[in-house]
Amino acid sequence: xxxxxxxxxxxxxxxxxxxxxxxxxxxxxxxxxxxxxxxxxxxxxxxxxxxxxxxxxxxxxxxxxxxxxxxxxxxxxxxxxxxxxxxxxxxxxxxxxxxxxxxxxxxxxxxxxxxxxxxxxxxxxxxxxxxxxxxxxxxxxxxxxxxxxxxxxxxxxxxxxxxxxxxxxxxxxxxxxxxxxxxxxxxxxxxxxxxxxxxxxxxxxxxxxxxxxxxxxxxxxxxxxxxxxxxxxxxxxxxxxxxxxxxxxxxxxxxxxxxxxxxxxxxxxxxxxxxxxxxxxxxxxxxxxxxxxxxxxxxxxxxxxxxxxxxxxxxxxxxxxxxxxxxxxxxxxxxxxxxxxxxxxxxxxxxxxxxxxxxxxxxxxxxxxxxxxxxxxxxxxxxxxxxxxxxxxxxxxxxxxxxxxxxxxxxxxxxxxxxxxxxxxxxxxxxxxxxxxxxxxxxxxxxxxxxxxxxxxxxxxxxxxxxxxxxxxxxxxxxxxxxxxxxxxxxxxxxxxxxxxxxxxxxxxxxxxxxxxxxxxxx
Amino acid sequence: xxxxxxxxxxxxxxxxxxxxxxxxxxxxxxxxxxxxxxxxxxxxxxxxxxxxxxxxxxxxxxxxxxxxxxxxxxxxxxxxxxxxxxxxxxxxxxxxxxxxxxxxx
Numbered sequence: 164x165x166x167x168x169x170x171x172x173x174x175x176x177x178x179x180x181x182x183x184x185x186x187x188x189x190x191x192x193x194x195x196x197x198x199x200x201x202x203x204x205x206x207x208x209x210x211x212x213x214x215x216x217x218x219x220x221x222x223x224x225x226x227x228x229x230x231x232x233x234x235x236x237x238x239x240x241x242x243x244x245x246x247x248x249x250x251x252x253x254x255x256x257x258x259x260x261x262x263x264x265x266x267x268x269x270x271x272x273x274x275x276x277x278x279x280x281x282x283x284x285x286x287x288x289x290x291x292x293x294x295x296x297x298x299x300x301x302x303x304x305x306x307x308x309x310x311x312x313x314x315x316x317x318x319x320x321x322x323x324x325x326x327x328x329x330x331x332x333x334x335x336x337x338x339x340x341x342x343x344x345x346x347x348x349x350x351x352x353x354x355x356x357x358x359x360x361x362x363x364x365x366x367x368x369x370x371x372x373x374x375x376x377x378x379x380x381x382x383x384x385x386x387x388x389x390x391x392x393x394x395x396x397x398x399x400x401x402x403x404x405x406x407x408x409x410x411x412x413x414x415x416x417x418x419x420x421x422x423x424x425x426x427x428x429x430x431x432x433x434x435x436x437x438x439x440x441x442x443x444x445x446x447x448x449x450x451x452x453x454x455x456x457x458x459x460x461x462x463x464x465x466x467x468x469x470x471x472x473x474x475x476x477x478x479x480x481x482x483x484x485x486x487x488x489x490x491x492x493x494x495x496x497x498x499x500x501x502x503x504x505x506x507x508x509x510x511x512x513x514x515x516x517x518x519x520x521x522x523x524x525x526x527x528x529x530x531x532x533x534x535x536x537x538x539x540x541x542x543x544x545x546x547x548x549x550x551x552x553x554x555x556x557x558x559x560x561x562x563x564x565x566x567x568x569x570x571x572x573x574x575x576x577x578x579x580x581x582x583x584x585x586x587x588x589x590x591x592x593x594x595x596x597x598x599x600x601x602x603x604x605x606x607x608x609x610x611x612x613x614x615x616x617x618x619x620x621x622x623x624x625x626x627x628x629x630x631x632x633x634x635x636x637x638x639x640x641x642x643x644x645x646x647x648x649x650x651x652x653x654x655x656x657x658x659x660x661x662x663x664x665x666x667x668x669x670x671x672x673x674x675x676x677x678x679x680x681x682x683x684x685x686x
Numbered sequence: 687x688x689x690x691x692x693x694x695x696x697x698x699x700x701x702x703x704x705x706x707x708x709x710x711x712x713x714x715x716x717x718x719x720x721x722x723x724x725x726x727x728x729x730x731x732x733x734x735x736x737x738x739x740x741x742x743x744x745x746x747x748x749x750x751x752x753x754x755x756x757x758x759x760x761x762x763x764x765x766x767x768x769x770x771x772x773x774x775x776x777x778x779x780x781x782x783x784x785x786x787x788x789x790x791x
Contacts, residue, residue, distance in 0.1 A: 233752060240730065240759045247723045247766055251716050255774075373748045390742050391734040391752050401735020408731045412724070435774055439767050446760045668700035675708060676781050678694055678788075 170496040181341050202340055202427040208440020211424050213343030215242070215415075215441065216350055216448055217293075217505040218300030218475075221498055223566025224449075225478035228456020230465045230564075232379070232388030234395050235456055237404060238566050239449035241411030243442065248416040250438045255431040256588045256674035257422060262681050264512075265422050265580065266520045269587050271673070272666040273595040276528075279520040281602045285579040286419040286520075288606060289572055290513035291552050293420070294506055296568035298323060298556030300475055301502040306561070307472040307479070308495050317557050324553040326503060328510070328545055339507045340427060346497075346504040351448060353497040357478065358451045360485040361458035375461040388460050403636045407570060410640030414573025417580030420512035431677050455481065474564050514544035562625065563618075570638055571613055578605030578643035582651045588674055591667040593651070594660035601651025608646045612639030699788060708780045715773045723766050730755055 202210070220242065227235030261267035266282035298320050305319030314322075365372040377387040386393070395404045415421060425434040459468065459477040463484060468477050479498060483491035518541035582601045586593040613619065615633035620626055636642075673679055699705055734741050734752055741752035 233756075236753070236756055237731065237734075240756050241727075244723065244727045244759055244763050247720075247763055250767055250770060251720055370747050377748045389748065389750055389753055390738075392738060395735065401731065404731035404735050405728065408728060412727060432774075432778060435771065439771055442763060442767050446764060450757070450760055666696075669696035671709070672694070672696050672699045672705065675705075675712070676699075676784060678699070678785065 170492045173496075177345075181345070204428065204433045204436035205440050206340070206344060207424060207428050207433070207437035209347045209444065210340045210343040210427075211421060211437060211441035212444040212448070213347035213350070213504055214420055214424060214508045215445055216347065216501065217569065218297045218498065218502045219566045219569035220448065220452070221350060221354070221455075221501055222300045222304070222475045222478055223296070223564055223569065224452045225455040225459055225481070226468070226474040226476070227394075227564050227566050228388075228452060229459035229463070229468060229477040230474055231394040232376075232386070232457070232460060233391045234393050234404075235566070236453065237407065238411070238570065239452045241408050242415070243446045243449050245412045245415035246438060246442045246445065248412060249421070250435065250442070253416045253422070253584060253588075254425050254434045254438050257584075258425045258428065258431045258434040259675070259677045259680045260588075260670060260673045261426060263423065263426055263519045264516045265417075265419055265584065266516065266524075269583060269598055270524070272587060272593070272663045272670050273598050273660075274663075276525050278595055278598050280525045281599055282580075282583075283516045283520040283525070285575075285602050285606055286516035287513050287548065288610070289417070289576045289580070290419060290509045291548060291555070292572035292575055293418070293569060294509045294548070294552040295555045295559065296563075296565045296572065297502045297506045297509070298552050299559060299561060299563055299568065300565045301499065301506075302556060303473055303475050303561040304479065304495060304498055304502070307476055308492075308499075316561050320553050320556050323499075323502065323506065324549045328549045339504070339511050342504045342507060346500045347444065349497050350501055351444065353494050354448055354451045354455065356490075357458075357482055357485070357494065358454035360490075361454045361462070361481070364458070364462060364485060372457070372461075376457045379460050379464070381460075381465050388457060399635045402641060403638060406574075406636050406641035407638040408640075409644050410570060410574035410577050410638050412577075413581050413640075413644060414575075414577035417576035417584065418573070419516060419576075419580070420508045423512045423515065426681070429682070430680065473561060475561070510545045510548055511541075513548045514541040517541070517544040559627075567618070567637070574613070574638050574640045574643060575606065575609045577640060578609040578647040580605070581644070582647040586651050586655070588670065590655070591664055593655050594658060594663040596658040596660070597651045597653075597655025600654030601647050604650030605643060605647030609639045609643035612636075612643055694788070699784075702784070702787075704780065704784045704787065708777060708784065711780065712777055715770065719766055719770060723762065726762055727759060730759065 219238075224235060224238050227238060229235075257265070257268055260271055264282070265286065266279045269278045269282060301323040302316040302320040305314065305322065306316040309319070362369075362372065365375065373389065376389050378385050379388045380386075381388075392400065395401070424437070428434050428437060455478050459481045463477070463480055465474075468474065468480055471480055479491060479495045482494035518537045522540045523537050579602050582605060583598045586597060586601070612634050614628070616637055616639065617632040617635065618626075618637055620628045620630050620632040622629065622631065634642075733755070741750065741755070743751050745751055745754055
């Protein structure tokens with residue numbers, strides 16, 4: 164048995180043990196869905212960071228910088244700055260006014276059944292999108308690691324899917340939180356080590372390192388990778404960059420699996436502290452993507468990476484070149500753990516939303532008919548969400564950059580979720596029609612624009628749909644986010660719902676003071 | 687945190703001068719902070735896209751303005767987060783007073 168495989172199995176054994184331990188401790192809905200609301204600020208901060216530093220951040224950004232230099236670093240910047248939207252606008256009101264899901268906040272003022280049904284649909288869509296990217300990353304990674312063992316990309320994708328379902332089905336939120344914490348610590352440690360090795364290669368001279376970045380051999384010519392414009396070129400480059408920026412900055416605050424993290428802490432103050440913790444961890448990590456990405460560009464070069472596993476394998480291949488097979492196995496195990504943990508987090512938010520919002524509140528009018536039914540429905544949903552994303556990841560195949568794929572999930576979240584969250588917290592006139600219009604318009608427009616964009620439509624065999632792209636931008640944010648806001652505003656303006664308006668006072672007081680907020684278990 | 691009060695009178699609390707002051711104080715910090723960070727952030731893709739010559743200018747050895755401005759975003763985000771944490775401690779104080787007043791009534 165090879166070293167990479169052994170390290171994998173070890174990690175999986177440890178995390179399953181944690182899951183088993185957590186499963187014995189968690190009973191009841193608040194425990195399963197929100198870890199009993201007893202997670203502390205720094206623990207939640209690390210868990211948020213763990214949820215966020217997905218395959219997209221580690222494998223994806225390293226790859227996109229290795230291939231397209233500076234333009235790839237824009238992902239790193241946007242993904243950190245995005246947390247200011249979370250911190251300033253949504254984290255505290257959400258903790259104060261909600262229970263388990265994003266839709267709880269909407270349901271306070273609005274008619275709960277249609278709003279929850281729509282929010283649940285949007286949550287499932289965003290989570291599935293995000294998860295496809297993780298599955299693609301996992302597939303390429305495992306296929307590379309087990310090269311020669313006969314396990315293919317498709318087999319690897321299915322294997323990861325099954326493991327993830329096991330985590331969520333048996334452990335719930337507490338197990339997922341602890342898996343995130345362990346993985347975040349490992350990921351940061353691995354990234355620091357890899358960064359040091361890159362600098363050692365350049366004799367610990369930043370000057371030498373940056374000099375090398377300005378002379379990268381790629382495709383037979385020398386290119387300055389520190390200059391913008393390798394990915395985002397005229398005539399649409401600037402607009403595409405701004406569109407991506409909008410999706411990143413406003414998408415994080417609409418990501419269901421990040422938002423549910425704020426329900427695992429005792430109060431709004433702890434939610435705030437955990438965001439700040441997460442920002443320092445995530446920021447430090449993203450600054451180090453400079454070393455991972457540009458290190459892979461200068462030391463390996465894109466031609467080598469393309470021939471040895473593809474764009475998403477830049478960071479693991481860099482580890483192999485700098486420190487050999489054992490370090491390669493170590494970095495790969497971390498990447499694998501990262502994916503597993505993120506997928507578990509995504510599945511739990513998607514299945515929570517379905518069980519809590521759709522099943523209990525929409526179909527059964529907010530009552531559990533039998534104790535434990537909600538948790539059981541969540542477990543069944545986890546199986547289905549896993550199966551759908553495995554299917555789509557296999558269909559897409561291993562060539563898509565995973566940071567780019569996740570960027571699309573952010574665009575959907577920013578367009579469908581953020582407008583209605585912001586309006587329902589801050590706008591007295593907002594109502595049910597506005598929420599439904601906003602979510603529907605954001606969801607449909609972002610999805611349609613992605614399908615007719617240059618990444619899906621094109622004139623050669625690498626594209627899923629043949630034909631000239633109907634929409635010129637890679638990322639739909641600049642069109643679909645304003646559309647989401649506009650539709651929410653129009654829907655609310657064209658209808659009248661006195662009840663929603665009269666309940667604004669309750670929303671405002673709850674969101675700002677924490678009066679009547681869900682309390683931690685055991686207090 | 688406040689102990690659970692049976693059905694608080696939300697409308698009345700929402701009209702209390704202390705509560706309006708809390709909302710106003712939060713707005714006075716959050717709105718300018720939000721506008722500032724958005725302007726600072728979106729200047730990056732705008733400059734990179736529309737003023738590439740300026741952004742290619744080398745500042746420290748081979749390191750250009752584009753990279754330095756991108757790097758500065760991290761420190762900007764951390765600064766805003768720290769400033770907000772300090773402001774929010776003040777808001778927490780106002781909330782505490784407000785809640786104790788409501789319970790006395």
